[in-house]
Amino acid sequence: MHLIERIAARKVKIGVIGLGYVGISVASALAGAGFEVTGVEIKQERVAKINAGKCPIDGIEPGLPELIAKVTSSKNLVASTDYASLADADVVLIDVETPVATDSRPRFEALRAACRELGRVMKEGVLVIVESTIAPGTCARIVVPLLEKASGRKVNEGFSLGHCPERVMPGKLLKNLKELSRVCGGSNAETSDAMVALYRTIVEGKLDKADCTTAEMVKTAENTYRDVNIAFANELGLICEAVGVDFRRVRDLVNESPGRDVHFAGAGVGGHCIPKDPWLLVHGIEGFEPKLIAAARARNDSMPLHMARLVESALEEIGKRIYGSTLAVLGYAYLENSDDTRNSPSEAIVEHLQDWGAKVLIHDPWVEPYTGDLWSRIQGADAAIIMVKHDGYQNLDLAKLKSVLASPVLVDGRHVVESADAAAAGFVFRGLGRGRPRYL
Ligand SMILES: NC(=O)c1ccc[n+]([C@@H]2O[C@H](COP(=O)([O-])OP(=O)(O)OC[C@H]3O[C@@H](n4cnc5c(N)ncnc54)[C@H](O)[C@@H]3O)[C@@H](O)[C@H]2O)c1
Incomplete structure (x- = not known):
């Protein structure tokens, strides 16, 4: 047969x-x-x-x-x-x-x-x-x-x-x-x-x-497309912060223009696939030097460091610095509601914060050994840093969060908290892509 x-x-x-x-x-x-x-x-x-x-x-x-x-x-x-x-x-x-x-x-x-x-x-x-x-x-x-x-x-x-x-x-x-x-x-x-x-x-x-080679090309190209597009969104997010406007609002309005589909800006790109598939796409091609793809990778890899800088800026506002602080990172997986930590941006930010002399507390509802009650895990921290959009971090009780922290500092890398809600709850707040108005 x-x-x-x-x-x-x-x-x-x-x-x-x-x-x-x-x-x-x-x-x-x-x-x-x-x-x-x-x-x-x-x-x-x-x-x-x-x-x-x-x-x-x-x-x-x-x-x-x-x-x-x-x-x-x-x-x-x-x-x-x-x-x-x-x-x-x-x-x-x-x-x-x-x-x-x-x-x-x-x-x-x-x-x-x-x-x-x-x-x-x-x-x-x-x-x-x-x-x-x-x-x-x-x-x-x-x-x-x-x-x-x-x-x-x-x-x-x-x-x-x-x-x-x-x-x-x-x-x-x-x-x-x-x-x-x-x-x-x-x-x-x-x-x-x-x-x-x-x-x-x-x-x-x-x-x-x-044929096999076309299939190889398609897969690595589709993930590179995603990486490059996220890098553009991240770059736009950084520009929005510098100019003093809100990335989400800008994105929504840009996407009203036909043929535009700006991705979300965020605290970094992780997982087994997206950070490495662009390198697979360009591997082994004689005499070819990737420019755009390499720049996109660098931009996305830079996002955890930028998050660390947002933490630094928020702490400065209350007269503290990262050195000697205790900082709580919310989310250690690379993706919401997943236990997958491969190439997680959280791992990168934890390294930056520790390099700068902070003690880092970590909570993740899915990743051992960081599971357990959120509030007791982050008790006494000088700032909370949202790195992953897990369901458990949606609709965060901001009053409760403020009460368990030693100082009211919140940094959001995934647009989980609205700036106005954070301000109303009394937080010194930084959100990725959320510029504080500077001009008209
Ligand atoms: N994770 C995703 O979402 C995803 C999506 C699309 C494509 N991919 C691709 O699929 C592939 C697998 O990804 P994954 O996330 O499942 O990886 P994974 O690491 O979760 O799984 C790979 C498994 O293979 C096992 N293994 C390694 N060497 C072996 C061997 N010689 N013999 C038998 N088992 C062996 C490992 O122990 C591991 O359990 C990768 O090429 C990845 O890029 C992954």
């Missing part, structure tokens, strides 16, 4: 390598669609947790804990640390992390290891699909050579290769997986057709066929 018919009949075994945010979501969704799925993950405790029917991700992730409980109890999803369990898989997805190093160059160790280990065990005719985000050219330069060497088979003869980058975001993993369109990049047309058949079992969005 042809692969497409076997997919329709649920007669293919699927392997998923890497059971992080992306891998556990797609593995559960495919298991929920009736496939027999084996997940291979190097972290033993994660494997044990999944096999016990528990969700390995904290934070609000609608539907995922229930789905994992269901598909593990039916044994449609089984996790393992052993690559040998992929020997009878007909389709294998690769969902390992693909970070960049401090010099902004890709670190594809996990991807290389996954290809080498998979190549040793994969069977004749397997379809391998890389879902991880990778630099344009990575399928051709890294994935194919490693799989061919380890397996002794040739691409498009002994195995086929596809690249179908994920578009999910923590907090909406299953929803995004189901609703968003996907690019099915195949090493040949037949492979793209098989990928469309497979993803159609879990995706309601559009499925576009392409």
Whole structure:
């Protein structure tokens, strides 16, 4: 039976390598669609947790804990640390992390290891699909050579290769997986057709066929688009502060002009993807020096330092300085209602504040060891600094906040508090992008 018919009949075994945010979501969704799925993950405790029917991700992730409980109890999803369990898989997805190093160059160790280990065990005719985000050219330069060497088979003869980058975001993993369109990049047309058949079992969005390199390019370009646009919003926010106007108001009015869609300014850009995907996009292109993309990265990376300067300015207004102060950072994840701290702007601001001699208290409802009662965690601080728009920080009781702080200083990096409310509650207030009127 042809692969497409076997997919329709649920007669293919699927392997998923890497059971992080992306891998556990797609593995559960495919298991929920009736496939027999084996997940291979190097972290033993994660494997044990999944096999016990528990969700390995904290934070609000609608539907995922229930789905994992269901598909593990039916044994449609089984996790393992052993690559040998992929020997009878007909389709294998690769969902390992693909970070960049401090010099902004890709670190594809996990991807290389996954290809080498998979190549040793994969069977004749397997379809391998890389879902991880990778630099344009990575399928051709890294994935194919490693799989061919380890397996002794040739691409498009002994195995086929596809690249179908994920578009999910923590907090909406299953929803995004189901609703968003996907690019099915195949090493040949037949492979793209098989990928469309497979993803159609879990995706309601559009499925576009392409080649692998186009798929690599699209994913890294869409995240770079976001980074550059956020950088523009952040730069505009800084200009608004300097000019003495409110960024939100300016943004709303600019966006009334046709074709304009200014993003939000904020305390920084974090997560596994946006800070590194622009570097993946421009990696390995001979003689090309990124200008705009590099400038956008620098602007976004500068935002936590700017937040620290806002804290400094607010403290100065009450005759205090950062050195010797105790400062409370609200939110340590990079994203609201998530436990994901990768490249978190909060980590960067904490480093700046500590470098300048502050003692820093941290609260986050989702990130250990900072969970627990907000008020007791930040009791006695000289200022509160909102870094993340967690639900728990919306509608903050400002009177209560003032009563637990040693001095009434509030700095808001996510537009959670209105300036007028902060003033009415008696705070010395700074908001990112909120200039204090200077002119007319
Ligand atoms: N997090 C997101 O929202 C998101 C969204 C879209 C795309 N992506 C991309 O998807 C990929 C995965 O991201 P993630 O957030 O799920 O990462 P993650 O770090 O949460 O998950 C990766 C998992 O792979 C495991 N792993 C590493 N090496 C392995 C190996 N050799 N064999 C088996 N398991 C191994 C890790 O232990 C980890 O659990 C990345 O390329 C990322 O850029 C992520």
